[in-house]
Amino acid sequence: MSVSTQRFTALDVFRGMTVCFMIIVNTPGNGATTFSPLLHARWHGFTPTDLVFPSFLFAVGNAMSFVMPRYQALTQGQVLGKIFKRTFIIFLLGYLMYWFPFVHWEEQRLVFNPIGTTRIFGVLQRIALAYGIAAVLIYFLNWKRALIISIFGLFLYWALLLLFGEPGAELTLHGNAVLKLDTWLIGSQHLYRGEGVPFDPEGLLSTLPAVANVTAGYAIGYFLQKKGNNFEALAKLLLIGCLLLAISYAWNLVFPINKKLWTSSFVTLTVGLDCILLGMLVYVIELLHKTNWTYFFKVFGRNPLFIYLLSEVGAILLNFFRVGDSSLYKAIYRSLFMLLGGYIGSFLFAITFMLCCWLVGYLLDKRKIYVRV
Structure with missing residues (x-):
């Protein structure tokens, strides 16, 4: 692998990580039972979640x-x-x-x-x-x-x-x-x-x-x-x-x-x-050449804006469609994830939603489809 390709690999991984975690923190199964590191600071202060968006700008x-x-x-x-x-x-x-x-x-x-x-x-x-x-x-x-x-x-x-x-x-x-x-x-x-x-x-x-x-x-x-x-x-x-x-x-x-x-x-x-x-990332990917773990994040990093937009539109549609008196979003959480406990269930819902978005990105990557603006 050439030096320039490696640099793009590190960039794709960094950018992919930001998109991955943006989706996770934006789509908890239940906001009231979300682990505190996955919440923004209420006003002054800082949490790991607060790093995600500025990191995307940094990657841009x-x-x-x-x-x-x-x-x-x-x-x-x-x-x-x-x-x-x-x-x-x-x-x-x-x-x-x-x-x-x-x-x-x-x-x-x-x-x-x-x-x-x-x-x-x-x-x-x-x-x-x-x-x-x-x-x-x-x-x-x-x-x-x-x-x-x-x-x-x-x-x-x-x-x-x-x-x-x-x-x-x-x-x-x-x-x-x-x-x-x-x-x-x-x-x-x-x-x-x-x-x-x-x-x-x-x-x-x-x-x-x-x-x-x-x-x-x-x-x-x-x-x-x-x-x-x-x-x-x-x-x-x-x-x-x-x-x-x-x-x-x-x-x-x-x-x-x-x-x-x-x-x-x-x-x-x-x-x-x-x-x-x-x-x-540069140390691990470029100097140690440990890249076996990077593909998961590269999928996000190769179509970052598209996958982020997909996640937001997907969440909007799940909240729009109804199942009885509840949204489809809440119905899925209550029937499949809430049984695992409030906090664990909410977190696993977010992980599952993120993986669904990753699957779309994976299919696009396999077909060499990269959505550029």
């Missing part, structure tokens, strides 16, 4: 470091066309996913989902915007300047939250600038309500620091390509990760780690952890 940037050099043979118009097209399609898919299946049950009859209350921002939308902004910055300014601008953006975001949040409550659920901007821009009817009140954890303003997850992923990908697969490069990667962890914990004292606000300390923490995790 890592993949860009292999793709961007190919753009040198294209005109500026062609490059921007590719970037804007991909950004638009991913954003649109995210928007349509939240509107889907376009109807809902209300007193045993189907009622159309009004477009006026459809959630506008979300996971795919954040991926689209963070990718688009990072790609434009890197293309026009090179990755070093883009990374510097992203770091500046982390401090700018901190300042914006302090300046435009409610005094004394700028980092609370009800008084932050992210909520204020989203409410002013699109209205509370278009916001996520999973917190019990209108608030979107993927709001527009908090996309600013998320761009740094992508540019950092690009920088690390570029670093590995230039330095090669050797212990010196891995040592530096691990040192970068440890340094970022120290910065994040120090920053947490004045700007708390918070996934739902995507605070700057959250960015440095997640990028630091991703550097360490990626370093571990």
